[in-house]
Amino acid sequence: MAFSPQTHAAAAEIIARYPAGRSRSALLPLLHLVQAEQGCVTTEGVTFCAETLGLTAAEVGAVATFYTMYKRRPVGDYLVSVCTNLSCALLGGDDVYARVAELLGIGHDETTPDGRITLEHAECLAACDYAPVMTVNYEFYDQVDPDGAERIVEGLQAGERPAPSRGGPLCSFAEISRQLAGLPDPRPEGVAGPGVGEPSVAGLLLAEADGWTADDRPAPLVPAAAEQAASAERKGS
Template sequence: MSDTYAPEADARLRAEAAQILARYPDPRSALLPLLHLVQSEDGYVSPRGIALCADLLDLSRAEVSAVATFYSQYKRHPNGEYTVGVCTNALCAVMGGDLIFERLSDHLGIGHDETTADGRITLEQVECNAACDYAPVVMVNWEFFDNQTPTSAVDLVDQITAGRPVHPTRGAHTVATFREVEHVLAGFEDGRADEGVAAGEASLLGLRIAREHGWTAPRVEGDGTSSEAAGGDVAPAVGAAGSSAERRPTTAADSSAQPRADEAKGNVQ
């Protein structure tokens, strides 16, 4: 890879960077989306991408590199066309996430943050995909594949290797490539935000139960306290000067309101 971008690519990247910079009063705040823009071009945060960001933001290359090495979503070596992330955090691990990762690692012949020889797949262990209600979860370029098993996960990567489109459980109809997703993360919409199912039944169960029982969340009053939307007891609320629980003793009304507040969040037994 060249140390600098070709004139056409450089002009295109700078034009898109100008759109990103226009969103931020402080130009330095644009560094994170600019790093995604670089990855959309090179497939990782390349030396020439670091140089471009440094030039655009009047930063040193060391300052840009310090940010790029802090966040795991920025890659410092070429990434595969599809990042397959297996959640191995507590719940997913107990439900089979560790077994899924081990099976995929053996099947693909690569370990964590390694890429297959054909450049198609980078395999990762992920701390949490924020989808515990569908454990164990695998993500492909940050699209959800819920309730996975070692067998279904192997079938998933085989489809990717074969060049066939894969269909997430929720979200877009098909998974975009790593570089395409990085362009979206840089702030450029791809027109697919409304595709597919946004949330499944397991995620919406608490909301459905609350609606069936007429439960509502507390509303914040003008004095910073919260009360039941139906006009019930006053419960502690966080205001500008801290929580009301810190400013006054707990009352019987507080304790009676708490179970209903928990129910409104779907925490029912």
């Protein structure tokens, strides 16, 4: 499958951002770019990146198989990721995943028969302060419970785009892949929303409420080796 002229033009635009002789630095965004067109990183996508950047297919494949955001099988319009790592698991992440899997009738790394929704366990979504969390195309839905997750997925099934808790408005997997490649969101409503909520700044708010300042910090501990050296020097004098 040949890539579209738009993809070739976008690839040239991305590569031009890097210094001469450093084009291989564009590999990560180019992988997102080919994924945007084909729904995953195919053999053709690997070949395109390799030929465009002067790399071997093995070099490109090593990167594409290392990062979990690069998919080797087609992804639906919506990638639903449920965190089941420790913080989320302790607060019900496994129950959230089980409810969504039951609703969709699929398991990890599987896609619904209509090709619209892909489900995956996420090892960590880097939002422990909002646990349990779920993302759809990498947009966050914070502190979800099974009922809340079910409503979100039912909205996707009905053709809706439920508003995320933080970040920009929800878009398709192809659209978010282009944004991850470094290309702008052309939608008028595609403006980033709030990125930080109260759980992320709870410690700061507590410090401000109690009037803590930087001067309240404890004195740094002297490393043992330095203390021993100082003691030896004192004894020598």
